[in-house]
Amino acid sequence: MDPDAVAKAFVDHYYSTFDANRAGLANLYQEGSMLTFEGQKIQGSQSIVAKLTSLPFQQCKHNITTVDCQPSGAGGVLVFVSGTLQLAGEQHALKFSQMFHLMPTPQGSFYVLNDIFRLNYA
Amino acid sequence: MEEQIDSVGKAFVDHYYHLFDNDRPAMSSLYQPTSMLTFEGHKLQGVEDIITKLTQLPFDQCRRVISTVDSQPALVTGGIVVFVSGSLQLPGENHPLQFSQMFHLSPTPQGNFFVLNDIFRLNY
Numbered sequence: 001m002d003p004d005a006v007a008k009a010f011v012d013h014y015y016s017t018f019d020a021n022r023a024g025l026a027n028l029y030q031e032g033s034m035l036t037f038e039g040q041k042i043q044g045s046q047s048i049v050a051k052l053t054s055l056p057f058q059q060c061k062h063n064i065t066t067v068d069c070q071p072s073g074a075g076g077v078l079v080f081v082s083g084t085l086q087l088a089g090e091q092h093a094l095k096f097s098q099m100f101h102l103m104p105t106p107q108g109s110f111y112v113l114n115d116i117f118r119l120n121y122a
Numbered sequence: 123m124e125e126q127i128d129s130v131g132k133a134f135v136d137h138y139y140h141l142f143d144n145d146r147p148a149m150s151s152l153y154q155p156t157s158m159l160t161f162e163g164h165k166l167q168g169v170e171d172i173i174t175k176l177t178q179l180p181f182d183q184c185r186r187v188i189s190t191v192d193s194q195p196a197l198v199t200g201g202i203v204v205f206v207s208g209s210l211q212l213p214g215e216n217h218p219l220q221f222s223q224m225f226h227l228s229p230t231p232q233g234n235f236f237v238l239n240d241i242f243r244l245n246y
Contacts, residue, residue: 032197034194034195036192036194036205039190039192041124041194065246066163066243068160068163068241068243070158070160070226070239070241071158072196072199072201072226072238072239073156073199073201073228073238074198074199076196076198076199078203078224078226078239078241080160080222080224080241080243082222082243082245095220095245097205097207097222097243097245099203099205099224099241101196101203101226103198113196113197113198114194114196114203116192116194116203116205116224118190118192118205118207118222120207120220120222120245121189
């Protein structure tokens with residue numbers, strides 16, 4: 001398992017799915033998955049996707065600046081992302097950081113066990 | 123359970139940055155041979171290399187402000203992931219630099235935690 005390859009593939013898939021169709025993120029999370037979104041804690045695929053699809057914007061585009069990853073033990077991969085988020089109709093892009101803790105599935109892919117998102121305000 | 127994770131995360135962050143600011147060599151107690159640090163994209167492994175890097179960093183008279191600390195249990199590993207954001211004011215610089223840092227704390231047999239994973243990024 002090459003953590004860099006896993007991280008790159010995951011980041012590409014996650015943000016392109018997020019920007020095109022947030023509901024499609026459902027199969028990246030499981031019942032034990034946790035999301036902390038701007039300090040709000042949510043658990044389980046259903047509640048997480050409900051939160052993400054209810055965010056108050058229709059269209060958005062993530063631009064990724066940095067991706068760092070490390071193996072976390074037990075086959076997991078930690079992914080640390082920074083970038084900007086452009087919301088449709090907004091003049092300035094928002095800066096954000098996000099970390100994912102990916103764990104392997106029996107089928108040979110990965111799901112998101114831990115997900116923490118923060119906007120970076122000046 | 124949730125509050126416990128939050129307080130462990132917060133206590134760790136306070137301890138980590140206290141050592142960073144006051145006794146950087148003592149940070150060796152936080153890492154083990156399997157520990158990994160990625161500092162601004164530069165990857166290091168093991169206590170010696172990590173402490174060498176951290177003690178070389180210039181941030182001697184910097185003022186750090188921690189804006190947010192988020193923690194979650196990493197149930198599968200028995201560890202805790204901690205996500206920090208804040209700013210660093212370096213002497214002579216006009217504007218503070220924003221940074222984000224994430225830690226994966228792994229349990230020790232003695233019931234403490236050590237830093238298995240550590241990733242630091244400035245947010246330009």
